[in-house]
Amino acid sequence: xxxxxxxxxxxxxxxxxxxxxxxxxxxxxxxxxxxxxxxxxxxxxxxxxxxxxxxxxxxxxxxxxxxxxxxxxxxxxxxxxxxxxxxxxxxxxxxxxxxxxxxxxxxxxxxxxxxxxxxxxxxxxxxxxxxxxxxxxxxxxxxxxxxxxxxxxxxxxxxxxxxxxxxxxxxxxxxxxxxxxxxxxxxxxxxxxxxxxxxxxxxxxxxxxxxxxxxxxxxxxxxxxxxxxxxxxxxxxxxxxxxxxxxxxxxxxxxxxxxxxxxxxxxxxxxxxxxxxxxxxxxxxxxxxxxxxxxxxxxxxxxxxxxxxxxxxxxxxxxxxxxxxxxxxxxxxxxxxxxxxxxxxxxxxxxxxxxxxxxxxxxxxxxxxxxxxxxxxxxxxxxxxxxxxxxxxxxxxxxxxxxxxxxxxxxx
Numbered sequence: 001x002x003x004x005x006x007x008x009x010x011x012x013x014x015x016x017x018x019x020x021x022x023x024x025x026x027x028x029x030x031x032x033x034x035x036x037x038x039x040x041x042x043x044x045x046x047x048x049x050x051x052x053x054x055x056x057x058x059x060x061x062x063x064x065x066x067x068x069x070x071x072x073x074x075x076x077x078x079x080x081x082x083x084x085x086x087x088x089x090x091x092x093x094x095x096x097x098x099x100x101x102x103x104x105x106x107x108x109x110x111x112x113x114x115x116x117x118x119x120x121x122x123x124x125x126x127x128x129x130x131x132x133x134x135x136x137x138x139x140x141x142x143x144x145x146x147x148x149x150x151x152x153x154x155x156x157x158x159x160x161x162x163x164x165x166x167x168x169x170x171x172x173x174x175x176x177x178x179x180x181x182x183x184x185x186x187x188x189x190x191x192x193x194x195x196x197x198x199x200x201x202x203x204x205x206x207x208x209x210x211x212x213x214x215x216x217x218x219x220x221x222x223x224x225x226x227x228x229x230x231x232x233x234x235x236x237x238x239x240x241x242x243x244x245x246x247x248x249x250x251x252x253x254x255x256x257x258x259x260x261x262x263x264x265x266x267x268x269x270x271x272x273x274x275x276x277x278x279x280x281x282x283x284x285x286x287x288x289x290x291x292x293x294x295x296x297x298x299x300x301x302x303x304x305x306x307x308x309x310x311x312x313x314x315x316x317x318x319x320x321x322x323x324x325x326x327x328x329x330x331x332x333x334x335x336x337x338x339x340x341x342x343x344x345x346x347x348x349x350x351x352x353x354x355x356x357x358x359x360x361x362x363x364x365x366x367x368x369x370x371x372x373x374x375x376x377x378x379x380x381x382x383x384x385x386x387x388x389x390x391x392x393x394x395x396x397x398x399x400x401x402x403x404x405x406x407x408x409x410x411x412x
Contacts, residue, residue, distance in 0.1 A: 003073035004256060007196035011257075011299050011321060011347050013382040018412035019375060021405075022349065022387040024062040025074035025198040026259050027054045027167055028303045028325055029350065029387045032132060034394035035401070036060035037097035042398050045069060050099035051088055053078065054167040055117075056125065056134045059391055060099070067195075070405045071412065074385075075195040077255060078168035080185035094132065095394070104171060107134075117165060125161035132394050136161050141212040145228050149235035157239075160211045167200075179250045186254040198301070200259040201247055203240045203288055205233055205281050206271065207262055222276055229280055237284055244291050252296025257322065260288065265306020267330045274310050282314050289319025301349065305390065307331045309338070316345050325390045326351035328374075335377045348378055349385040353404055359388060360395045364403035371407035379411065 001009065001017045009016040024030035031039070033052045037060075040048050045065045053061040061079055062072070082088070088100035107115040113129035125134040140156035157163050169185075172178050189197055204211075209218040209232060221229050247258070262281075264271055272280075289300050301322040302315060308323075309332035315323065326348045328335050335351055351374055353359045358370045378384040386408055392401060 002194035004194050004196045007073050007385060008256065008299075010382045010385055013344060013347070015380070015382045019379055019408055020073045020196075020385045021071065021408055021412075022074040022198075022385055023067070023070060023072045024060075025072075025076045025196075026200050026301075026303065026324070027057060027059055028261075028305075028390055030054075030059045031062065031392040031401075032394045033058045033060045033099045034093050034095050034097065034132065035392045035396050035398070036062070037093055037095060037099060038394075039398040039401050041097075043069065043402075049085075049088075050093075050097070051082070052099050052101050053082065055101055055105045056161055056165050056167075057391065058127075058133050059167075071409070073195055074198055074257075075189065075193055077182070077186055077189060077197055077199045077251070078170075080189055081168040081172050081181075094130070102168075102171065105165065117161060119159060119164040122159065124159055124164055134161055134165070136211065139212060139214040139217075142214045142217060145213075145232060149232070153235055154239070156212050157208070162202075162211065169199075170202075179246055183250045183254070186251040190254050196256040197254065198257045198259060199247070199251065199255045199298075200261075201243065203244065203260045204262045205236060205240075205284055206264060208236055209233075219271065222272055222280065226280065233280065233284055237287065240288060241291060244288065245295070248292065248295040248298075252292075252298055255296075255298050257301050258292060258296070258298040259301040259303060259324075260320075261303040263303075263305045264311055265304060265308040265327070265330070267307060269307045269309075269331060270311050271306075274314060277311055278314055282318050285315070285318040285320070293319065307333055309333055312338075312342055312346070316342065320346065322347045322349050322385075324349040325387065327389050329354045329356055329389060335374055339378055343378075343381065343383050347383045347385060350387045350389055351378055351384075352386040352408075353388045355388050355390055355393055355396065359400050359404065360393060360397075362400065364399050367400045367403045368407040371404055372410070375408070375411055 006016040006020040010020050022029045047063040047065045051061045107117045115127045116123045117125040124138045127134045299321050302320040303324045307330040328351045
C-alpha cells in the first residue's frame with residue numbers, strides 16, 4: 001500500500017499493511033513551533049526552516065524532509081500556498097530559536113513583552129509575554145444578538161482571530177483566482193505525492209457561538225434563548241453551505257479528507273446535554289455531512305476536543321466518519337471503551353500519545369510503552385490513524401518525539 005491507500009483503508013475499517021500516521025495535516029494534529037525548533041536541533045535533516053503557518057496556535061508546518069523522515073501518510077493542502085522564503089520573515093521564539101511567520105502577519109510587541117494582533121486599527125488577539133498562542137479579545141455580540149443577520153454577521157466573524165488570522169490556504173481566500181489556484185494546487189499535489197490530502201474547512205457551529213457571544217454567554221443561551229441560538233445557527237449555516245459548495249466544486253474530487261471543527265467537550269463531559277446537541281446542532285451537522293457526501297468524494301472528519309463520549313453515537317449518525325483528537329486522558333474516553341463501542345462505526349484519528357502527562361513528562365522508554373499500548377488497543381481491524389492527542393506542545397522533549405515515532409515504526 002502507498003500512504004493514501006493506507007489512510008483510506010483505515011477509514012473504511014479495512015486493516016492496512018501498517019499503522020497509518022499523521023503529523024501536521026491539520027491544525028490539531030501537528031507540532032508547536034518551539035517543539036519543532038527543539039526537534040530540528042537534534043535531527044540529521046538539512047531543512048532547518050520553521051514555518052509557523054498557524055499563527056494563532058503558533059504551530060509549525062513540518063517540512064517535506066520531516067514528513068519523509070518520519071514516514072508520514074498525510075499532507076495538508078494548505079502547504080501548497082506560501083511556498084517561497086519571501087513569503088516568510090524571521091522572529092524569535094520563547095526558547096530563543098528562530099522561526100518564520102507569514103509576511104502578512106505583523107503583531108505589535110508591547111512594553112510588557114506581550115504581542116497584539118490587529119485587524120486594521122483594532123486589536124483582536126493577544127499573546128501574553130510567556131504564552132505560546134494568541135487569545136481572542138473581541139466578542140462582537142457579547143451584549144446581545146442583532147435583530148437581523150446580513151453583512152453584520154460577516155463583519156463580526158471577520159473580527160475573530162481564527163478568521164482574521166486564518167492559516168493557509170484560507171489566508172489567500174480573498175484573492176480573485178483563489179478557487180482556481182486551490183484546484184490547480186490540489187491536482188499538482190495529487191500528481192506528485194501519494195499521501196492522503198487533507199483540507200481543513202472549519203464550518204464550526206457551537207464554537208462560532210462562543211466566538212461571537214463569549215463562551216459563558218453562549219452556554220446560557222443554549223438553555224435560556226434557544227430560539228436566538230437557532231436563528232444565529234441558521235445564518236451561520238448559509239455561510240457554511242456556501243463555502244462547502246465552493247470547496248466541493250473546486251477540490252471535492254481531489255481531496256481525500258475534509259476536516260470540520262467544533263470543540264464540544266470539557267474534561268468532565270460534553271459542553272451540553274445530548275438532548276441539547278440533538279435539538280440544536282445535530283440536524284445542522286447532518287446537513288453539512290450530507291452536502292459533502294452528495295457533492296464530493298471527501299471523507300468527513302470532525303475535530304472535537306474533550307470528553308465527547310456521550311455525543312459520539314449522535315456524531316456518527318450525523319455523518320462524521322473520523323473523530324479527532326480522541327482525548328483519552330479525560331472522563332469516559334478510555335481507548336478500550338471507545339474501541340469496543342464505536343471501533344467499527346468511526347475512525348479514531350488521534351489517541352496515540354498523551355501530550356499532557358506522558359509525552360511531555362515521561363522518559364523515552366515510557367513514551368514507547370505508552371504508544372505501543374494505545375496502538376495495540378486501537379489499531380486491530382482498522383479505524384485508526386495514529387496521531388498524538390492534539391498538537392505536540394513546547395514542553396515535549398525532542399527525544400520523546402523521536403521515541404514516539406520509533407515505537408510507531410515497530411508496527412509498519
